[in-house]
Amino acid sequence: MTEYRIVEIFESLQGEGYNTGMPAIFIRFAGCNLNCRWCDTNFRRYTPFTLQQILLHIQRYKSKNIIITGGEPTFVKALPLLLEQLKIAGYYIAIETNGLAQVDEHIDYIAMSPKFCYQTRYQEIKQAKADEVRIVVEDHPELIDFCHYIEQHIKAKRYFVSPCEQNGSFNMLQTIELLGQLNQKRVDNKWLLSIQTHKLANIE
Ligand SMILES: C[S@@+](CC[C@H](N)C(=O)[O-])C[C@H]1O[C@@H](n2cnc3c(N)ncnc32)[C@H](O)[C@@H]1O
Ligand SMILES: Nc1nc2[nH]cc(C(=O)O)c2c(=O)[nH]1
Ligand code: SF4
Ligand SMILES: [Mg+2]
Numbered sequence: 001m002t003e004y005r006i007v008e009i010f011e012s013l014q015g016e017g018y019n020t021g022m023p024a025i026f027i028r029f030a031g032c033n034l035n036c037r038w039c040d041t042n043f044r045r046y047t048p049f050t051l052q053q054i055l056l057h058i059q060r061y062k063s064k065n066i067i068i069t070g071g072e073p074t075f076v077k078a079l080p081l082l083l084e085q086l087k088i089a090g091y092y093i094a095i096e097t098n099g100l101a102q103v104d105e106h107i108d109y110i111a112m113s114p115k116f117c118y119q120t121r122y123q124e125i126k127q128a129k130a131d132e133v134r135i136v137v138e139d140h141p142e143l144i145d146f147c148h149y150i151e152q153h154i155k156a157k158r159y160f161v162s163p164c165e166q167n168g169s170f171n172m173l174q175t176i177e178l179l180g181q182l183n184q185k186r187v188d189n190k191w192l193l194s195i196q197t198h199k200l201a202n203i204e
Helices: 051-058 079-088 116-124 143-153 172-183
Strands: 004-013 023-029 047-049 065-069 092-097 109-112 129-137 155-163 191-193
Touching (some): 116 143, 129 143, 129 172, 143 155, 155 172
Parallel strands (some): 023 065, 065 092, 092 109, 109 129
Antiparallel strands (some): 004 023
């Protein structure tokens, strides 16, 4: 029987990006193809779940929105099987991904967070379209070039920069400065700010 490696399943509000405030059930899968130095998630520990156990477990929550995350959920082999069942059960499905693999067609909303720290790999991004892109603000003079590269290569409705949180602090000044540079001499307001509001609100 297919085993899903689940870090945690919980109900909260989407804390980031355009859908901030949306009630959702988070399904967090173990494992990742990257290892971002500042990653806020322990994706190595997990509990095995069957498909039926996941479906049963999420029934306890009120929300009909699901956020599939991880780790890197696009690398979960049996994900299509689960997504199919979630769709049959009537859930709206969003995903959080780094974009290195293509996202399944059952997904309703794609939040992609391509990673500058893996400079050698960002040309390998396989998912060329997203509903939103969120770039974490890393301390590097070429980050702005990366943002421009992503804007040119990934077609998205919205582009966000997101301060990097480390030990409870966000690099806000750096983020605001980058935003200013990205939007300089433009009237389309292409680049917006996303803060991890769940951390500010002290919720999951
Ligand atoms: C833990 S990741 C999981 C999904 C996927 N692997 C990804 O990176 O998009 C979920 C989101 O949290 C962001 N994130 C992780 N650690 C962070 C940190 N320390 N500060 C700001 N955002 C962070 C990621 O960039 C991504 O948008
Ligand atoms: N509230 C809340 N919103 C989130 N949006 C994306 C998250 C993630 O870790 O993927 C996340 C998370 O961990 N908590
Ligand atoms: S890709 Fe996502 S889950 Fe993986 S290490 Fe980076 S932030 Fe963490
Ligand atoms: Mg998180």
